[in-house]
Amino acid sequence: MRQKSVYETRVYSLIGDLAQLAKVSKRPLTAEVNRVIGQHDIKNLWDYFVQNAAVIDRRFSQETAPLDAHIKCIAETDPTGQTFRYSYDTLSVKHLTDVSLINVLVLQEQFQDIKEHFKKIRLLMGYLRHEYRTGTFTRHLSRADIVSIAELLPARDQWGTANFTAAKTLISTTYDLSGKELSLAFTIIQKNRDTARMIGLPVTVPGLSVADFIELNDIWKTAWDRNVLDKKLRDYIYASSLSGPELMSDELNFLNSAQKDLGQAGQLFNQWATPEKLAGITALQHSGGDLFCEEHDHRFACHLKEMNVAANIGGAIWQAEIDGIWASSVSRPYYPAQTVEKLKRAGFTQEAATVADHLFA
Structure with missing residues (x-):
C-alpha cells in the first residue's frame, strides 16, 4: 500500500478539522470531498482545503496563501511521499536524478517554515471553532x-x-x-x-442589577469592617502592583480584627437570594477567561437551570446552594475587590466603578 507523506497526512488532518468547523458554522463542505481524498494527491487535497476553508471563513486565506508555493513544490518534487525517504521508487527508478545539488540547510529551513504555517492554521482552526460555537454569525458573516x-x-x-x-x-x-x-x-x-x-446601548450583568451589587456590598459590610480592610481593598482595586506576601499568622490576626457579624450577614444573603441572582453570581465568578460575552451568557443559563431545579426541590437542597455560593463569594473578606476585578474583565466597567464607589462611600 502506498505510504502517505507527512505533509499529505497533515492536509488530511486539516480537512478533517475543517469538516468539524463546517458543521459548527453550518457551511458544509462541497460534496466532492470523498473523491478528492481518494486520489491521494497532495496538490488536489491542498487546493480542496484552501477553497473550502475560504468559503467557510475568509480569515483562512491569510494563513493558507504562504503555503501555496511550498505545497506546489512538494507536489512536483515528492508526489508519492517517498522521494526523500528512499533512493529508488517502487519501479526501481532512482529519485532526483535531474537535481544536481540539494542544499540541506535550505531544505531544512523550508520544512520548518511549512511546519510553522501548518501550526498557525491549526491554531486559527481552533479559535474559529470556539468563535462559531457562540452562535453569533449569519449565512455570510462571521x-x-x-x-x-x-x-x-x-x-x-x-x-x-x-x-x-x-x-x-x-x-x-x-x-x-x-x-x-x-x-x-x-x-x-x-x-x-x-x-x-x-453602538452606545446599555448592557446588564446576566442575573444581577446595579441595585443587587449595592445590596451585596451592604451585606458584606455587615460581615466585615470596611474601615479595617480599607487600605488592602484600595490596593487590590486601584494599585498597579501589590505588596509582597505576609505571614499567614499575621493575615489571620488581621482578618480576625476585621470580622463583624458573619451570621447576620449570612441571614441577609439568604433573604436576598433567588435562583436568578445566585446564577448571576456564579456565572460572574467564572468569567475570567472568556473570549466572548456569549460564553458568560451560556454559563449563566446553565447555572440558572440548576438553581431553578434546586429552588423547586426546596428545603436542604436549596439551602445548600445558597450556603455554598455565600461561602465562596460575599462571605469572603476581599469579596468587593474580587467582584470589581471580575466585572472589569467581563467588560462591565460601569458596574465595576459603581461597586467601588459605593464600597468606599
Whole structure:
C-alpha cells in the first residue's frame, strides 16, 4: 500500500478539522470531498482545503496563501511521499536524478517554515471553532465580521440619520449583503453585549442589577469592617502592583480584627437570594477567561437551570446552594475587590466603578 507523506497526512488532518468547523458554522463542505481524498494527491487535497476553508471563513486565506508555493513544490518534487525517504521508487527508478545539488540547510529551513504555517492554521482552526460555537454569525458573516460592521455604525440613537444611511450603504456594498441579512446583522449587533456597547446601548450583568451589587456590598459590610480592610481593598482595586506576601499568622490576626457579624450577614444573603441572582453570581465568578460575552451568557443559563431545579426541590437542597455560593463569594473578606476585578474583565466597567464607589462611600 502506498505510504502517505507527512505533509499529505497533515492536509488530511486539516480537512478533517475543517469538516468539524463546517458543521459548527453550518457551511458544509462541497460534496466532492470523498473523491478528492481518494486520489491521494497532495496538490488536489491542498487546493480542496484552501477553497473550502475560504468559503467557510475568509480569515483562512491569510494563513493558507504562504503555503501555496511550498505545497506546489512538494507536489512536483515528492508526489508519492517517498522521494526523500528512499533512493529508488517502487519501479526501481532512482529519485532526483535531474537535481544536481540539494542544499540541506535550505531544505531544512523550508520544512520548518511549512511546519510553522501548518501550526498557525491549526491554531486559527481552533479559535474559529470556539468563535462559531457562540452562535453569533449569519449565512455570510462571521462573528468577527459582525463586530467590524458594528465599528462602522453610528450610535444607536443616530440610526435613521444620514450618517446611518451612509454606513448602511457602505456595509452592504463591502460585504455584498442582501437587505434581509443586513437587517439580521443589525439585530444581532443590538442584542449581543459586546457589539451593543459599541453602538452606545446599555448592557446588564446576566442575573444581577446595579441595585443587587449595592445590596451585596451592604451585606458584606455587615460581615466585615470596611474601615479595617480599607487600605488592602484600595490596593487590590486601584494599585498597579501589590505588596509582597505576609505571614499567614499575621493575615489571620488581621482578618480576625476585621470580622463583624458573619451570621447576620449570612441571614441577609439568604433573604436576598433567588435562583436568578445566585446564577448571576456564579456565572460572574467564572468569567475570567472568556473570549466572548456569549460564553458568560451560556454559563449563566446553565447555572440558572440548576438553581431553578434546586429552588423547586426546596428545603436542604436549596439551602445548600445558597450556603455554598455565600461561602465562596460575599462571605469572603476581599469579596468587593474580587467582584470589581471580575466585572472589569467581563467588560462591565460601569458596574465595576459603581461597586467601588459605593464600597468606599
